[in-house]
Amino acid sequence: MxxxxxxxxxxxxxxxxxxxxxxxxxxxxxxxxxxxxxxxxxxxxxxxxxxxxxxxxxxxxxxxxxxxxxxQNKWNHPYPHEEVCHCRTVSLETVEQAIMNGAQTPEMVSKWTMASTACGTCRIDVEKILKFRFQNEI
Ligand code: FES
Structure with a gap:
């Protein structure tokens, strides 16, 4: 790095x-x-x-x-794009910041960012990002 x-x-x-x-x-x-x-x-x-x-x-x-x-060069983020939710135009940065501010579930990320509140196809990406952030702590 x-x-x-x-x-x-x-x-x-x-x-x-x-x-x-x-x-x-x-x-x-x-x-x-x-x-x-x-x-x-x-x-x-x-x-x-x-x-x-x-x-x-x-x-x-x-x-x-x-x-x-x-x-350690082990930061293998699972989501490579800048925008997570195309319906609501929610960026990866916005989702990441919500998680660091305390959003620990997809529902909390949705409530705080509006991601996954239209077609819902981005929910799986939100889940991947949450899992990545919290599994790295183990
Ligand atoms: S892409 Fe996020 S709700 Fe449709």
Whole structure:
């Protein structure tokens, strides 16, 4: 993975990595993100790419897991297109952001983004994206 690498929850948290050293990571975000990163630095050392994946499903762990997997070149996202729902013109980014903000089911993603609320053919893609995000935490 090429550096710098950025993972973010728009308008809330942003991690920019310019080196594998977590002490050089630029972090803008909530208190829980800073606390979690400090714990990870202390418990897992100075190479972010060797950190273990987190098992909880909050936005902080989702961001950290995305970062780890991208640094390990294991970020194999199952949906390769920019738009998930063509009926409602809902982008992949919008679906991803909803998931990181706490949408844990296809119904929640639909309610928050309008994806899958017309013909419904994109629901399977929403399910794949949810499964990908949450299975990476194990
Ligand atoms: S493509 Fe999403 S509801 Fe039709």
């Amino acid at each position: 090429e550096l710098p690498l950025v993972v973010e929850l728009q308008g809330r948290d942003r991690l920019e990595v310019t080196s594998l050293d977590p002490f050089k990571m630029q972090v803008i975000g909530c208190e829980s993100l800073h606390q979690k990163l400090n714990l990870m630095k202390q418990s897992q050392g100075s190479d972010v790419s060797k950190w273990t994946l987190q098992t909880d499903q909050n936005h902080v762990s989702l961001l950290i897991n995305e970062l780890i997997l991208k640094l």
